[in-house]
Amino acid sequence: xxxxxxxxxxxxxxxxxxxxxxxxxxxxxxxxxxxxxxxxxxxxxxxxxxxxxxxxxxxxxxxxxxxxxxxxxxxxxxxxxxxxxxxxxxxxxxxxxxxxxxxxxxxxxxxxxxxxxxxxxxxxxxxxxxxxxxxxxxxxxxxxxxxxxxxxxxxxxxxxxxxxxxxxxxxxxxxxxxxxxxxxxxxxxxxxxxxxxxxxxxxxxxxxxxxxxxxxxxxxxxxxxxxxxxxxxxxxxxxxxxxxxxxxxxxxxxxxxxxxxxxxxxxxxxxxxxxxxxxxxxxxxxxxxxxxxxxxxxxxxxxxxxxxxxxxxxxxxxxxxxxxxxxxxxxxxxxxxxxxxxxxxxxxxxxxxxxxxxxxxxxxxxxxxxxxxxxxxxxxxxxxxxxxxxxxxxxxxxxxxxxxxxxxxxxxxxxxxxxxxxxxxxxxxxxxxxxxxxxxxxxxxxxxxxxxxxxxxxxxxxxxxxxxxxxxxxxxxxxxxxxxxxxxxxxxxxxxxxxxxxxxxxxxxxxxxxxxxxxxxxxxxxxxxxxxxxxxxxxxxxxxxxxxxxxxxxxxxxxxxxxxxxxxxxxxxxxxxxxxxxxxxxxxxxxxxxxxxxxxxxxxxxxxxxxxxxxxxxxxxxxxxxxxxxxxxxxxxxxxx
Amino acid sequence: xxxxxxxxxxxxxxxxxxxxxxxxxxxxxxxxxxxxxxxxxxxxxxxxxxxxxxxxxxxxxxxxxxxxxxxxxxxxxxxxxxxxxxxxxxxxxxxxxxxxxxxxxxxxxxxxxxxxxxxxxxxxxxxxxxxxxxxxxxxxxxxxxxxxxxxxxxxxxxxxxxxxxxxxxxxxxxxxxxxxxxxxxxxxxxxxxxxxxxxxxxxxxxxxxxxxxxxxxxxxxxxxxxxxxxxxxxxxxxxxxxxxxxxxxxxxxxxxxxxxxxxxxxxxxxxxxxxxxxxxxxxxxxxxxxxxxxxxxxxxxxxxxxxxxxxxxxxxxxxxxxxxxxxxxxxxxxxxxxxxxxxx
Ligand SMILES: Cc1ncc(C[n+]2csc(CCOP(=O)(O)OP(=O)(O)O)c2C)c(N)n1
Ligand code: SF4
Ligand SMILES: [Mg+2]
Numbered sequence: 001x002x003x004x005x006x007x008x009x010x011x012x013x014x015x016x017x018x019x020x021x022x023x024x025x026x027x028x029x030x031x032x033x034x035x036x037x038x039x040x041x042x043x044x045x046x047x048x049x050x051x052x053x054x055x056x057x058x059x060x061x062x063x064x065x066x067x068x069x070x071x072x073x074x075x076x077x078x079x080x081x082x083x084x085x086x087x088x089x090x091x092x093x094x095x096x097x098x099x100x101x102x103x104x105x106x107x108x109x110x111x112x113x114x115x116x117x118x119x120x121x122x123x124x125x126x127x128x129x130x131x132x133x134x135x136x137x138x139x140x141x142x143x144x145x146x147x148x149x150x151x152x153x154x155x156x157x158x159x160x161x162x163x164x165x166x167x168x169x170x171x172x173x174x175x176x177x178x179x180x181x182x183x184x185x186x187x188x189x190x191x192x193x194x195x196x197x198x199x200x201x202x203x204x205x206x207x208x209x210x211x212x213x214x215x216x217x218x219x220x221x222x223x224x225x226x227x228x229x230x231x232x233x234x235x236x237x238x239x240x241x242x243x244x245x246x247x248x249x250x251x252x253x254x255x256x257x258x259x260x261x262x263x264x265x266x267x268x269x270x271x272x273x274x275x276x277x278x279x280x281x282x283x284x285x286x287x288x289x290x291x292x293x294x295x296x297x298x299x300x301x302x303x304x305x306x307x308x309x310x311x312x313x314x315x316x317x318x319x320x321x322x323x324x325x326x327x328x329x330x331x332x333x334x335x336x337x338x339x340x341x342x343x344x345x346x347x348x349x350x351x352x353x354x355x356x357x358x359x360x361x362x363x364x365x366x367x368x369x370x371x372x373x374x375x376x377x378x379x380x381x382x383x384x385x386x387x388x389x390x391x392x393x394x395x396x397x398x399x400x401x402x403x404x405x406x407x408x409x410x411x412x413x414x415x416x417x418x419x420x421x422x423x424x425x426x427x428x429x430x431x432x433x434x435x436x437x438x439x440x441x442x443x444x445x446x447x448x449x450x451x452x453x454x455x456x457x458x459x460x461x462x463x464x465x466x467x468x469x470x471x472x473x474x475x476x477x478x479x480x481x482x483x484x485x486x487x488x489x490x491x492x493x494x495x496x497x498x499x500x501x502x503x504x505x506x507x508x509x510x511x512x513x514x515x516x517x518x519x520x521x522x523x524x525x526x527x528x529x530x531x532x533x534x535x536x537x538x539x540x541x542x543x544x545x546x547x548x549x550x551x552x553x554x555x556x557x558x559x560x561x562x563x564x565x566x567x568x569x570x571x572x573x574x575x576x577x578x579x580x581x582x583x584x585x586x587x588x589x590x591x592x593x594x595x596x597x598x599x600x601x602x603x604x605x606x607x608x609x610x611x612x613x614x615x616x617x618x619x620x621x622x623x624x625x626x627x628x629x630x631x632x633x634x635x636x637x638x639x640x641x
Numbered sequence: 642x643x644x645x646x647x648x649x650x651x652x653x654x655x656x657x658x659x660x661x662x663x664x665x666x667x668x669x670x671x672x673x674x675x676x677x678x679x680x681x682x683x684x685x686x687x688x689x690x691x692x693x694x695x696x697x698x699x700x701x702x703x704x705x706x707x708x709x710x711x712x713x714x715x716x717x718x719x720x721x722x723x724x725x726x727x728x729x730x731x732x733x734x735x736x737x738x739x740x741x742x743x744x745x746x747x748x749x750x751x752x753x754x755x756x757x758x759x760x761x762x763x764x765x766x767x768x769x770x771x772x773x774x775x776x777x778x779x780x781x782x783x784x785x786x787x788x789x790x791x792x793x794x795x796x797x798x799x800x801x802x803x804x805x806x807x808x809x810x811x812x813x814x815x816x817x818x819x820x821x822x823x824x825x826x827x828x829x830x831x832x833x834x835x836x837x838x839x840x841x842x843x844x845x846x847x848x849x850x851x852x853x854x855x856x857x858x859x860x861x862x863x864x865x866x867x868x869x870x871x872x873x874x875x876x877x878x879x880x881x882x883x884x885x886x887x888x889x890x891x892x893x894x895x896x897x898x899x900x901x902x903x904x905x906x907x908x909x910x911x912x913x914x915x916x917x918x919x920x921x922x923x924x925x926x927x928x929x930x931x932x933x934x935x936x937x938x939x940x941x942x943x944x945x946x947x948x949x950x951x952x953x954x955x956x957x958x959x960x961x962x963x964x965x966x967x968x969x970x971x972x973x974x975x976x977x978x979x980x981x982x983x984x985x
Contacts (some may be wrong), residue, residue: 065974250976296964296968300953307773312743312750313747315744315747316748317751317753323751338737397829477726478732478734480737482721
């Protein structure tokens, strides 16, 4: 994927690129030499609070405006304010951008801009940087007696390890414009990056105005000055420059992360109430929603805990306003009992679980797909519910509309499973065109005909009508106890069997309306890779590369996980081998203690093996990071060997 | 039942824009209800159970206030007491152990046109649901909450509850319970935004009714602790209080309960108490013998969460559409390559 085409071959300038301050080289240090790339992966990292995240997001938006494909991934330290200059404290953003559509966060970083050497070392240690990649490093630490040695040691180490290190006097340059460079360095860095990648300066300025839109004009002006200075500095001092050809989209696109997309989906679905309790990495969806509801009309209720949030949502839904409750793993566990109540009472409810690393408090800021089983089988007893796993940022938006519809049509709980990867990644998608059909219908307050029952389970589909408070003649007491058609508590064996059957049948009825999932690649071959959720982009990228090399591999990505859509068994039959690739736990068959009688498979593999009686293999990892296409590629190659 | 109501929102697409729920019902006739209009089934409580008295009182209240059954919701948790909604011919929601309050809050916020009542046991409210109880007081949403306090876990067969007096022998405390009882009144009176606190006993029906009625008319979260007998597990627990009227202290005031001659004759221990006086309320609340009965505290000025939060704008299609488009605009990249910058 990373073909690099040198437009003009120029021998290396001076000693730059080898750890010597790259200052005072006069205008156009790159001497007209522009290297054309297909794509690049850039990261910008700093201590938290220094604005690298904002810089990265802005850079992502600017490249998107230029018509480039882009995927940005947040780098979030586990603590709000880790100690300054700490190896574990890197905060920032990775931006993968290229001429074609970018569907995932990619592999290792090609170029990094770092505000201190410690956060940089953290990234090197976690093997996120490509060996020998380009490093642009704030050089102010050279003059700081307390840390100069650690700084110069690090620079030397990096150079001898083969990295191309450019030192940038960011602090010094920023001081020419602002008194506190800690608040502004990020815009200077943004300017450097824009210069380096030959981006349109005016677009970058527009983006800065957007970013600081609500701030005073003075703030905006100084940030634009910093941006301009960075841009000019890069031109004057760096001996290289890149260009990535862009193809402008003909349609308006929106650039948001998965959590914002979810929240926009809540607005678009017509839901008016979100009940939540703060938890990483889900909370930003509710933050955004709290603000947006001010305009559209609606309420984010911050409850006293997740149990209350879920019960509150159930109460509001029961009263006629289908409600969403948004959470992550630990909160999802707390909601389980209440979810069972909604299942039993057949109350429409939308639950979002933005998965993070588990179990217990786990890895709050890291991504994982560890909650599939607890979502499908969670809540005691048989509690059938719909489970949808968006695979893209765009899916996050539309899945909320679908979820509300299914919830209200089937009187079911619909769980949307996203993860920290989707939550904080940005990818442009086609601006949705508003459709009235997205919205919830008005609350039905019509009189209930005499003799109608609140649970008139249809023997074929399991569907029942629903009486909403306010409907004359519909008075009944909804209960989480076993009940009959009249919602009367009933422990009669026949009635229990009948009502359990009805609640289960609704899943089959929904399944009949689904289409078989599309296959990526040929419908037959040597290997089928199966995935779900946020790993789609990485899996398809790897499969595409292997297919270009002539490998007979295809992939299948599942969005509906409960119920599973029809046609999967037939698809599996077309391949010699099948493997799921997931971002959760499975035992490695290579471990000494592991054999066929005790191996724990990953979640989707268990589901598919039990449903289709096919010997589906699995591979998964729990590193807290999104799957990389290179990793997926290696796994497929090994599985095919 | 003589009420007829006509609905303008008939689900057949008669209304193209969502209407405000408050505007939905057009009452054609003056309503008149009988007690039977609120009764459903035969209560399955033990003979002599205090829950029966509470049920009778709320049914009378509904009739006297002519509450349209379809606009009234009784929400409960799990326990003997939480069976109450099943015996009401209104809407009901028999939820989870401890979770009646958040369910009721969701209903209130979604539908301010509905009258909401909550019935909870002492385990329900003061143990497993204690967090929700504290926060419900603070939210101060308009509802009438009844704590059926029998000092015991009834449904699960005689375990100690937080309100069991120290020394009470139960199945989990065979040599007597170890801790001092939690006092629901002082707890409630200690939470910010508290707006209505009353206590009453199940064996004085007149006062039970009056208290629930006053709570119903209070705007805000009206909390009533009803001391409720459980003859099944604690047959003699309240005997002494019932036999000796001087072990009940009647609180009366022009803004509180009115004690008629008949009651005054029997319950001679009376005290005038102004329910606006929270300090005095706290003092009274901390006494348990004699049992203070009446309205301890009432403040109609405390804002209700649903009033603070409820959005009265009609959520029309165009409001949602315009709002959504404006949100999209914030994130849109247009084909001409520039973000459309608007500075406001
Ligand atoms: C989560 C959960 N834990 C425990 C129970 C079992 N349980 C049902 S009712 C109850 C306590 C009942 O006591 P109380 O709330 O005082 O109500 P009462 O029966 O006395 O009216 C318990 C522990 C349950 N239903 N759910
Ligand atoms: S066990 Fe006690 S509380 Fe429960 S119904 Fe019987 S008397 Fe009432
Ligand atoms: Mg009890």
